[in-house]
Amino acid sequence: MPAPNNVYQKLIQELTGIVPSAALAPLLQFITPVHLPPGALYIKEGDTHKKIAFIEKGLLRTYFIKDNGDEATLFLRWEGHTIASHDTIIYHRPSRFRYRALEPTTVFEIDYAKLEELLKIYPGLEAVRSHFLLKMLADTLRLVETFVLLTPEGRYQELINTRGTIVRRVPDKYIASILGVTPVSLSRIKKRMYNKGKRNPS
Amino acid sequence: MPAPNNVYQKLIQELTGIVPSAALAPLLQFITPVHLPPGALYIKEGDTHKKIAFIEKGLLRTYFIKDNGDEATLFLRWEGHTIASHDTIIYHRPSRFRYRALEPTTVFEIDYAKLEELLKIYPGLEAVRSHFLLKMLADTLRLVETFVLLTPEGRYQELINTRGTIVRRVPDKYIASILGVTPVSLSRIKKRMYNKGKRNPS
DNA sequence: CTTACTGGTTAACAAAAGATAATTTCAGGA
DNA sequence: TCCTGAAATTATCTTTTGTTAACCAGTAAG
Numbered sequence: 001m002p003a004p005n006n007v008y009q010k011l012i013q014e015l016t017g018i019v020p021s022a023a024l025a026p027l028l029q030f031i032t033p034v035h036l037p038p039g040a041l042y043i044k045e046g047d048t049h050k051k052i053a054f055i056e057k058g059l060l061r062t063y064f065i066k067d068n069g070d071e072a073t074l075f076l077r078w079e080g081h082t083i084a085s086h087d088t089i090i091y092h093r094p095s096r097f098r099y100r101a102l103e104p105t106t107v108f109e110i111d112y113a114k115l116e117e118l119l120k121i122y123p124g125l126e127a128v129r130s131h132f133l134l135k136m137l138a139d140t141l142r143l144v145e146t147f148v149l150l151t152p153e154g155r156y157q158e159l160i161n162t163r164g165t166i167v168r169r170v171p172d173k174y175i176a177s178i179l180g181v182t183p184v185s186l187s188r189i190k191k192r193m194y195n196k197g198k199r200n201p202s
Numbered sequence: 203m204p205a206p207n208n209v210y211q212k213l214i215q216e217l218t219g220i221v222p223s224a225a226l227a228p229l230l231q232f233i234t235p236v237h238l239p240p241g242a243l244y245i246k247e248g249d250t251h252k253k254i255a256f257i258e259k260g261l262l263r264t265y266f267i268k269d270n271g272d273e274a275t276l277f278l279r280w281e282g283h284t285i286a287s288h289d290t291i292i293y294h295r296p297s298r299f300r301y302r303a304l305e306p307t308t309v310f311e312i313d314y315a316k317l318e319e320l321l322k323i324y325p326g327l328e329a330v331r332s333h334f335l336l337k338m339l340a341d342t343l344r345l346v347e348t349f350v351l352l353t354p355e356g357r358y359q360e361l362i363n364t365r366g367t368i369v370r371r372v373p374d375k376y377i378a379s380i381l382g383v384t385p386v387s388l389s390r391i392k393k394r395m396y397n398k399g400k401r402n403p404s
Numbered sequence: 405c406t407t408a409c410t411g412g413t414t415a416a417c418a419a420a421a422g423a424t425a426a427t428t429t430c431a432g433g434a
Numbered sequence: 435t436c437c438t439g440a441a442a443t444t445a446t447c448t449t450t451t452g453t454t455a456a457c458c459a460g461t462a463a464g
Contacts, residue, residue, distance in 0.1 A: 064351060074350050090340045119329075126328035127321075133335035138292045140342040147349045148276050148382060149266060152451085171411065180350060185451050187413055192450095354421085373441065387421050389443055394420095 007056050007079050008108065018131055023124035030118070031108045036101035043085050043099040050112035052084040052132065058105025059169060062097050063177070073177035076102075078166060081139065082132050084112070102170060152181045153189050209258050209281050210310065220333055225326035232320070233310045238303035245287050245301040252314035254286040254334070260307025261371060264299050265379070275379035278304075278372060283341065284334050286314070304372060354383045355391050 015024055034053070036042055042060060043051060060083055062075040074097065077083050087095040089112050119125050146155050156179055159167055167175055176186035217226055236255070238244055244262060245253060262285055264277040276299065279285050289297040291314050321327050348357050358381055361369055369377055378388035 066351070072351050074346065086339075086343055090336065090343070123325065123328070126325070126332060130328060130331045130335060133332060133339055134292060137288075137335055137339045137342060140339060140346055141288055141292070143346050144276065144342060144349070147346070148380070149268070149274050173411070178350070181450095182452060183412070184414090184453080188450080191413085375441070383420095384422065385442070386423085386444090390420080393443085 010080070011054055011108075014131070015128060018127045019124050023122050024128075026118060026122055027110070027115070027125055027128065030114050031110050034107050034109050036105040036107070038101060038103050038105075040101045040105075041098060042101060042105075042107070043095055043097070045095055045098055047085065047095045048088055048093075050085060050088045051109055052082065052089065052112050052115070053107040053109040055079055055081050055083065056106045056108055058101055058103045058107075059166070060099055060105060060107075061102050061170075061174060062099050064097050071177065073174050075143075076166065076170060076174065076178060077139075078169075082136055083107075084132075084136065088112075102174075147180070152179050152185070153192070155179050156186065156189055157193070210256075212282070213256055213310075217330060217333070220329045221326050225324050226330075228320060228324055229312070229317070229327055229330065232316050233312050236309050236311050238307040238309070240303060240305050240307075242303045242307075243300060244303060244307075244309070245297055245299070247297055247300055249287065249297045250290055252287060252290045253311055254284065254291065254314050254317070255309040255311040257281055257283050257285065258308045258310055260303055260305045260309075261368070262301055262307060262309075263304050263372075263376060264301050266299050273379065275376050277345075278368065278376065278380060279341075280368060280371075284338055285309075286338065290314075304376075349382070354381050354387070355394065357381050358388065358391055359395065 012024075033056070034042070036058065042053075043049070045065065055077055057079055059076065059078045061073055062077070062083065063071050063073045065071055075083075083099065085095050085097075085099070087093050087097065115125075115129070119129065146158060150158060156175070159175070159179070172186055173183040176183045179186065181189070214226075235258070236244070238260065244255075245251070247267065257279060259281055261278065261280045263275055264279070264285065265273050265275045268274055277285070285301065287297050287299075287301070289295050289299065317327075317331070321331065348360060352360060358377070361377070361381075374388055375385040378385045381388065383391070
């Protein structure tokens with residue numbers, strides 16, 4: 001039984017709007033709170049566990065280790081987001097990615113295999129699955145849009161405008177990675193933006 | 203009643219594995235085949251219609267008109283893919299994107315609002331929604347991965363390797379756009395790749 | 405206080421991409 | 435066959451990014 005909290009309450013409220021609480025009860029029973037200290041690995045590559053987790057507090061980074069040893073950060077996800085070991089759930093294969101907490105983080109986890117079992121017994125829960133999938137699809141589509149429509153500089157600008165608080169919570173090198181540029185390049189982008197801002201005071 | 207076809211048969215087969223055919227029947231009743239000649243606009247920006255469509259044959263391009271008049275192509279989708287007017291379905295707002303057929307195309311369309319009605323009457327159909335959402339999420343995640351993990355040249359290489367037949371069906375300028383580069387730059391990428399290939403015959 | 409480590413910035417040069425315009429190729433219509 | 439228009443390539447120049455390495459600041463450990 002997770003401790004009540006703003007974000008958690010909001011989640012429950014969302015879900016009760018979707019399925020009758022009679023159907024929700026058995027699901028809530030299998031939700032486990034997991035506490036992660038900063039730097040803790042939540043899912044590591046090779047992991048076959050089908051996890052889906054709602055982030056109640058904190059911030060998680062999903063990343064990949066390239067052949068040359070470099071890391072490439074795919075996502076940053078924080079309070080209110082749902083993360084899933086998508087390799088295991090979608091492709092039924094071991095995860096190629098690592099999921100690591102960047103801050104003290106609490107997630108509410110459910111075993112996706114368990115969820116599938118529950119779905120057989122309580123088909124009413126299927127709407128919950130759709131709900132989470134739609135939210136994750138929305139997040140992912142938004143990400144694709146920024147890649148196709150914006151330059152790295154534009155993406156950073158957008159990130160500052162809409163997710164300023166998050167940017168401040170994360171080291172620049174990870175921000176650079178999700179923008180698709182090197183930390184060196186992000187440093188230059190910031191300098192250019194700063195210079196533009198103070199130029200033309202006439 | 204859409205005409206039977208390999209791809210359509212495969213879809214039905216997929217769905218019958220998910221929901222009892224008794225639940226599937228009412229859904230199939232509301233599926234309309236839509237034929238699009240090459241160049242036809244399927245969804246235009248500003249459209250509020252909640253459409254979701256299974257591509258039976260042909261190829262569709264989802265694109266955006268930028269402020270400067272330039273087009274930016276978000277997706278190319280072909281046989282077996284599901285496309286959806288995601289602005290209308292996810293955000294309940296008019297579509298910012300155009301969806302246009304590049305070839306003679308047939309889609310099986312369902313009004314998403316109608317689907318939501320049906321879901322109230324036949325909750326068993328909810329699994330169908332999850333199925334499509336999961337497929338679309340998979341497609342979209344794969345796209346994000348290529349952006350984060352690969353350079354434009356790498357993305358093109360990957361596209362040739364895994365989607366060679368599609369690349370041949372689409373003008374290079376649209377391929378360039380989904381890679382996130384200009385047509386001029388794609389032309390140079392191709393030249394570089396060709397030169398690498400024939401270099402070092404020792 | 406010194407040391408070691410991490411993250412961020414800067415510098416210098418190479419590689420790639422953007423912008424623009426000219427040129428070539430090619431398919432379809434008159 | 436010739437003409438036209440769209441798509442692709444090439445050329446030139448500018449801007450941005452990658453790469454590598456040096457340097458600086460903050461922090462934690464000894």
